[in-house]
Amino acid sequence: MTYELLVPIFIMSSALIAIGLYAVMSKKNILKIILAADIVETGVNILIVAMGYLPGGTAPIENGNYPLYVDPVPQALVLTAIVIGVSVTALALAVAMGYYRKTGTIELDKEGVMKW
Amino acid sequence: MRKAIAIIISVAVFVILAYFFVTSSAPINYTTGGDYVNPINDHQANQSVPQQYLNDSRKDTGSQNVVTAIVVEYRGFDTLGEVTVLFTAATGLAILLGEYKRRIEKAVEPNFVTQVATVIILPFIVIVGAYIFIHGHLTPGGGFPGGAIIASGFLLLLLVETNRGLPEKKLSITESLAGMSYALIGLLGLVLANEFLENYLPTGIFGTVFSAGIIPLIYIAIGFKVGSELGGILHNIKGVHEE
Amino acid sequence: MVSLPPVLLIAFPLFFAFLAPLINMVSKKAVKYYTMAVLLLNTAISLIIFLNVLEHGVIYEELSGFYPPVGILLSVGYLGAILALLINALAPIVYLSYFGDAENSVKFSMIYMLVTASSTGIVITGDLFNMFVFFEITAVGSYGLVASMRTKKAYEGAFKYIVLGTIGSSFILLGIATIYGYLKTLNFYDIAARINTMPESARLMSFIFLIIGIGVEAELFPLNGWVPDAYEGASNRVAAFFSLGPSKAGIYAIARLLFTLVPLVKGFNLAMLLGLLTLVIGELAALRQKDPKRMLAYSSIGQMGLILVAFSMHSALAFTAAIFLMVSHALAKSLLFLGTRGYKEGVLRNPWVAGPIFIGVLSIIGMPPFPGFWGKWYLLVNMAQRGFWAVILLIIFAAIVEGVYYARFLHRGTEGEESKVLTRSEIAAITILALILVLVGMFPQYLYTPAVKAAAALMGGGP
Numbered sequence: 001m002t003y004e005l006l007v008p009i010f011i012m013s014s015a016l017i018a019i020g021l022y023a024v025m026s027k028k029n030i031l032k033i034i035l036a037a038d039i040v041e042t043g044v045n046i047l048i049v050a051m052g053y054l055p056g057g058t059a060p061i062e063n064g065n066y067p068l069y070v071d072p073v074p075q076a077l078v079l080t081a082i083v084i085g086v087s088v089t090a091l092a093l094a095v096a097m098g099y100y101r102k103t104g105t106i107e108l109d110k111e112g113v114m115k116w
Numbered sequence: 117m118r119k120a121i122a123i124i125i126s127v128a129v130f131v132i133l134a135y136f137f138v139t140s141s142a143p144i145n146y147t148t149g150g151d152y153v154n155p156i157n158d159h160q161a162n163q164s165v166p167q168q169y170l171n172d173s174r175k176d177t178g179s180q181n182v183v184t185a186i187v188v189e190y191r192g193f194d195t196l197g198e199v200t201v202l203f204t205a206a207t208g209l210a211i212l213l214g215e216y217k218r219r220i221e222k223a224v225e226p227n228f229v230t231q232v233a234t235v236i237i238l239p240f241i242v243i244v245g246a247y248i249f250i251h252g253h254l255t256p257g258g259g260f261p262g263g264a265i266i267a268s269g270f271l272l273l274l275l276v277e278t279n280r281g282l283p284e285k286k287l288s289i290t291e292s293l294a295g296m297s298y299a300l301i302g303l304l305g306l307v308l309a310n311e312f313l314e315n316y317l318p319t320g321i322f323g324t325v326f327s328a329g330i331i332p333l334i335y336i337a338i339g340f341k342v343g344s345e346l347g348g349i350l351h352n353i354k355g356v357h358e359e
Numbered sequence: 360m361v362s363l364p365p366v367l368l369i370a371f372p373l374f375f376a377f378l379a380p381l382i383n384m385v386s387k388k389a390v391k392y393y394t395m396a397v398l399l400l401n402t403a404i405s406l407i408i409f410l411n412v413l414e415h416g417v418i419y420e421e422l423s424g425f426y427p428p429v430g431i432l433l434s435v436g437y438l439g440a441i442l443a444l445l446i447n448a449l450a451p452i453v454y455l456s457y458f459g460d461a462e463n464s465v466k467f468s469m470i471y472m473l474v475t476a477s478s479t480g481i482v483i484t485g486d487l488f489n490m491f492v493f494f495e496i497t498a499v500g501s502y503g504l505v506a507s508m509r510t511k512k513a514y515e516g517a518f519k520y521i522v523l524g525t526i527g528s529s530f531i532l533l534g535i536a537t538i539y540g541y542l543k544t545l546n547f548y549d550i551a552a553r554i555n556t557m558p559e560s561a562r563l564m565s566f567i568f569l570i571i572g573i574g575v576e577a578e579l580f581p582l583n584g585w586v587p588d589a590y591e592g593a594s595n596r597v598a599a600f601f602s603l604g605p606s607k608a609g610i611y612a613i614a615r616l617l618f619t620l621v622p623l624v625k626g627f628n629l630a631m632l633l634g635l636l637t638l639v640i641g642e643l644a645a646l647r648q649k650d651p652k653r654m655l656a657y658s659s660i661g662q663m664g665l666i667l668v669a670f671s672m673h674s675a676l677a678f679t680a681a682i683f684l685m686v687s688h689a690l691a692k693s694l695l696f697l698g699t700r701g702y703k704e705g706v707l708r709n710p711w712v713a714g715p716i717f718i719g720v721l722s723i724i725g726m727p728p729f730p731g732f733w734g735k736w737y738l739l740v741n742m743a744q745r746g747f748w749a750v751i752l753l754i755i756f757a758a759i760v761e762g763v764y765y766a767r768f769l770h771r772g773t774e775g776e777e778s779k780v781l782t783r784s785e786i787a788a789i790t791i792l793a794l795i796l797v798l799v800g801m802f803p804q805y806l807y808t809p810a811v812k813a814a815a816a817l818m819g820g821g822p
Contacts, residue, residue, distance in 0.1 A: 010137040017529070018130035024522060025122035033518075037525040044529045047137065048536045060182035061256065062174060069182065071166045073539065076186040077488060080198045081532055083260055084495045085525075087205030090349050091499060092521045094209040095506050097353070099514040108515070133533075136564055142540035164543040165428050176425070193366075193422045193431045197480070197492035200373055201499050204473050208503020211466045288380050295377030303370055305424070312366040314424035 009050045016043030030096045030106045034089060041085045048074045048081070178319030178328040179253040187258070188331045192313040196298060199338060203295060206345045213352045226276050234272045241269035249339030253328040259335040263342025270347040274354050282351040287344040294341035301330055301337070362411050364420050365435045365483050367404050368443060372397060372476035376469045383465035391458060394468040398451035398475065405440075405447040405479070412440040413809055417816070419485070427485070428546035434485035437813035441682060441806075442482040442611055445689055449603045450475045452791050456596050456697050458784040467507065474500035474604055481608035487538065487545045490612060491531050494576060497605045498524045504600070505593045516592030520585040523575050527582065531572030537565040551619045559623070566626045569616050570633075577609030578663045580637040587644075590656035598652065599696035602659055603689040610663060610685065614670045618817050630671035635753060637664030642760045651702045651768060655695055658723070658764075661757060662688045668750070669738050676741040678814035679807065683734030686799060686806060687722050691731065694719040694792040701780035707772035709779065711786050715793035716772070720765045722796050725758060729800035733807075 016039055023036030052074030060072040100106050163171065169186055179185040187195050248255075249262030270282055301313070308316040313330075320327030375397040382393050412418055412435055420433040435443065454471060477496035484490050502524065506517035535545070541557045542550055554562065574582040590598045617630055641661030648654035666688070669681035698716045699706075707713040722729035725736075735758070742751050781789075799806055 007138050011134045014130050014133035014137065017133060018126040021129055021526070022122050022126035024526065025125065026119045030518060033522055037522055040526060040529045044532050044536075048532065051142070051536055051540045059256070060170065062180050062182065069170055071543075072169055072182040072186055073166050073543075073545075074536070075183045076191060077532075077535070077539075079183070079187055079260065080194055080488075080492065083198050084201050084492075084499075084528070087202045087499055088495075088502075088521065088525055088528075091205045091208050091212075091502050092518070092525075094212040094353070095502070095514055095518050095521060098212050098506065098509060099511070099518065102509075102511045102514060108518070136560075140537075140540065140561060141558060142537075142561075165545075166543055168429050172429075189423060190425055190430055191423075191488070194489055194492050196370075196373065197477070197489070197496055200473060200477070201492070201495050203377070204470060204496055204499045204503065207466045207469050207473075208499065208506070211464065211470075211503055211507045212509065214466070285384070289384075292377050292380045296374060299370055299374035299377060303374070306364060306366075309424060311420070311424040312364065312370060312422050 003053070003055055005055070006050050006053060010047065013043040013047040013050065016040070016046070028108045030099060030108060033108075034092045034096065037092070038085065038089060041081070045078045045081055045085075048078050174322060177253075177315065177331065178322055179331050180323050180328075181253055181255065181258075183256075184253050184258055184331060184335075185328075188252075188334050189313075189315060189329075192302070192334070195334075195338070196302065196313070199295065199298060199341060202342065202345055203291070206291075206349050209349055210352055213355060230272075231276050234276045238269050238272060241272070242266055245269070245339065245343065249335050250325065250332060252335040253331045254323065254325070259338025260342055262335075262339040264346060266339070266343035267346030267350065270343075271350055274350055281354060282347055284348065284351055287348045287351070290344040291341055291348065294337045294344065298334060298337040298341070301334055305330075361407060362418075363404055363407050365408055365418055365433050365443075366420055366422060368401060368408070368447070368483065369476045369480050371404070372401060372472045376472040376476075379465055379469045379472070387465070390465045390468055394472060395451060395454060395458075397472055398447070398454055401447045401475065401479075402444075402451060405443045408435060409440045409444040409809075412437060413812075428544045428549040431489050432485035432546055432548070433483050434547070435483045437809050437816050438611065438614070438682065439482045441809055441813060442607055442685070443479050445686060446475065446478050446482070446604050446607065449689060449693060449792070450600070452788050453596065453599050453603065453693055453697065455791075456599075456782075456785040456788040467504075470500045470503055471600070474504070474600070478604035478608040482611050485547045487535050487547065487550065489545075491528070491535060493608075494531065494573070494612070495528060497608060498528065498576065501589075501601065501605055504597045505589045507597070508592060508594055510592065512588070513592035516585065516588035516590070520589045523582060523585050527572040527575030529572075530568045534565045534568030534572060537561060537568060547615070547619055562623060563625060566616065566623060566629075570613060570630070573609055573612045573616070574633070576605055577613055577667075578606055578637070578660050579613075579633050579667065580640060580664070583637070583641075583660055586660055587653050587656045590659070591650065591653050595652065595696050595700040598656070599693035602692035602696060606659070606663060607685055607689055610666050610670075613667065614681070614817070617670060618673075627671045627673050630667055631750075634664045634667030634671055635750065637661070638668060638757050639664075639753060642757045646760055646764045648764075651699050652696070654764060654768065655692065655699065658761065659688075659692055661761070662692070662723070665735075665738075665754065665757070668754070669734070672738070672741060672745075672747075673818075674741055674745070675811070675814040675818055676737050676744075678817055679810045680734045680737035680741065682810040682813060683730050683737065683803070683806065687729065687731035687734055687796070690792055690796050690799070691719040691722040691729075694789050694796070695723070697785055697792070698781070698789045700785065702772065703778060703780070704771060704775035705773075705778040706780060707769065708775075708777035711790070712781060713772070715789040717769070718793040718796055719789075720769060722800065724761050724765055727800075729796055730803065730806070732800070733803050 020036045020040030052071035054070045057068050057070035060069040173182045173185040177185040177189045245262045245265035248257040249259045252258030305314040315329035317329040319329050383390050418435045422431045477493045480493035502521050506513050578586050638661050641657050645654050645657035666681050666684050669677045722731040725731045
């Protein structure tokens with residue numbers, strides 16, 4: 001069992017991931033799908049930061065008089081993950097713009113991204 | 117039908133994830149006990165990885181901010197890759213939108229308040245961004261937020277100057293030079309010390325601006341690179357000819 | 360012999376890719392020669408590293424000067440060295456096919472260098488999160504390359520790829536976070552040494568998270584919906600590049616996870632199941648296709664499934680087979696994608712095009728004496744020894760399906776009047792690829808020796 005303060009955070013971030021997945025699978029509007037993929041990413045990032053929490057810990061910047069810091073590694077990983085997410089979102093928006101210029105719509109054909 | 121499948125899958129994912137993470141027995145502390153032996157060279161560390169970061173970063177890197185020490189020094193190779201991801205995305209975006217440039221008709225006359233305010237606050241935005249990436253080893257922040265703040269200044273400019281873009285060529289040169297200096301700082305480590313991205317500068321006095329060896333240099337390069345890259349992305353999305 | 364640090368394989372192309380826009384400002388014509396020079400430099404470095412690994416065993420490099428797991432470790436094992444050499448030696452050959460074009464975008468060349476470097480990074484890294492970062496560079500570069508044709512198909516394929524790739528990378532992050540949460544480390548060796556202290560449920564979950572994420576890139580069954588669309592939307596040369604770089608790196612990552620990270624019996628069974636599904640569904644879907652590019656894309660999916668089946672057999676001989684299949688697939692598929700640009704009736708009337716394409720097809724369907732034959736032979740021998748008769752029947756069934764649609768494909772090309780589509784540089788590229796296929800097939804022992812060593816290392820849980 002994890003530290004009970006983290007339980008709502010884990011449930012919330014799992015819910016964000018699930019909501020994002022639902023929207024990715026069911027929507028046909030390109031912008032909505034991009035937003036949904038971003039929601040999944042956000043959920044994962046929150047989850048990772050929460051996993052590094054220590055009861056009573058503080059931000060890992062040495063100030064000499066506080067002995068207990070939270071785990072710094074998840075924060076470093078999430079920093080990287082956020083920048084990667086921004087890059088992918090920018091590229092996805094560019095593809096959406098191109099798709100709109102070619103077809104005059106931002107709706108995908110019938111099946112959305114689920115078509116195999 | 118598609119919606120039903122989507123609901124079933126996402127509910128299943130939610131239940132599995134929530135159950136797994138809430139009941140997981142992952143340790144809440146980061147100690148691994150006294151018997152921890154580094155498996156690679158039998159180095160008797162007795163400390164888990166995060167403990168070593170927290171205890172040794174002052175001695176190893178001279179950086180006050182431990183997250184910065186990890187991002188730029190301990191796991192600096194990841195950050196070089198991260199910068200490359202952004203660079204790749206900006207390049208791909210330029211391929212997609214580059215040739216579609218057209219002169220945008222003045223759709224909306226920019227707000228008078230925005231125009232005047234931009235002139236006043238733009239220098240401060242740039243200064244704040246620069247402050248943040250220069251002090252990355254002392255305070256929260258660093259090259260990525262600093263560069264993003266500078267790019268927000270570019271965004272203001274694009275909003276005010278409705279029929280002009282940014283100086284694309286200058287941004288591209290800045291981006292190239294900043295990226296090359298990052299790679300060069302790393303490669304110099306192979307020559308001056310033993311390893312790629314190894315620190316070869318003195319770490320200075322702990323907690324001052326001129327400390328922490330190559331960390332501020334790398335963060336300055338990243339700040340310039342991120343600022344000019346995001347500026348280029350905004351410019352390409354707006355899609356205006358260079359004057 | 361000189362020894363070089365493996366980080367140069369990544370640092371040099373990154374540096375030169377950052378430099379490329381400045382070169383472009385000086386002279387637009389110089390860019391393609393410049394890119395070629397950078398790719399050839401990388402080929403030379405990877406050859407030296409390959410020879411070093413053969414001589415002295417695994418090369419470790421502790422980046423930033425901190426001993427792992429504190430710093431990032433690069434570890435070039437036998438399999439990593441073979442794949443690094445494969446990717447870096449074939450990248451300039453595929454790039455050669457661009458030389459005939461009048462227009463050659465500098466941005467395209469930059470992404471080409473970056474994706475080559477990052478695919479190499481995936482196979483030589485010894486750190487889980489570092490592997491994730493390289494995956495993302497490969498993926499982001501691939502999205503751009505797919506969309507660069509700027510047709511409706513290209514945008515659709517790229518968009519599907521982006522969405523699936525984003526979801527996949529989120530799952531990779533979940534897997535990394537799970538492993539980190541229990542073990543507080545990201546280094547492969549450290550994880551492998553202490554993975555048994557994790558409860559079995561957590562190990563299985565992290566394996567599932569990681570295989571979902573990496574499966575997108577490695578074209579595994581339910582996650583490969585993007586493959587046919589992206590390959591169809593992308594230009595033939597980009598598709599050729601995909602089949603040698605990103606997909607190989609993805610399947611390497613899965614093999615590495617299977618053996619060093621989460622060695623679970625359940626994991627092997629799951630991978631075997633996924634591989635068989637991918638194989639059969641891919642081949643059957645390929646049979647239905649009219650468009651040659653889409654057919655090749657589905658056939659690619661089938662091949663990746665077969666490679667995964669070979670890895671999940673978990674025996675030295677099957678690994679050797681998997682390595683042969685990977686080499687065969689990289690060479691033959693990039694050859695076929697390059698050779699079928701504008702494929703229509705009469706293309707194969709030209710012997711300079713027909714020869715290499717015949718060789719490529721023969722290697723893919725597993726005819727002697729090409730590397731594809733050796734791969735399938737070793738695999739079937741190993742399965743027969745261990746009594747996997749049902750699996751053998753499935754593989755033979757898939758091979759027959761493969762033979763049928765490739766025969767139809769070749770037949771179509773030989774009908775009618777001769778037509779010329781390919782440029783001279785493209786013909787040069789496919790001829791070189793076919794020559795390499797013949798050489799590897801005639802002298803399999805030069806690949807067999809390092810492949811056996813790689814298999815032994817993997818069986819021991821090493822890189």
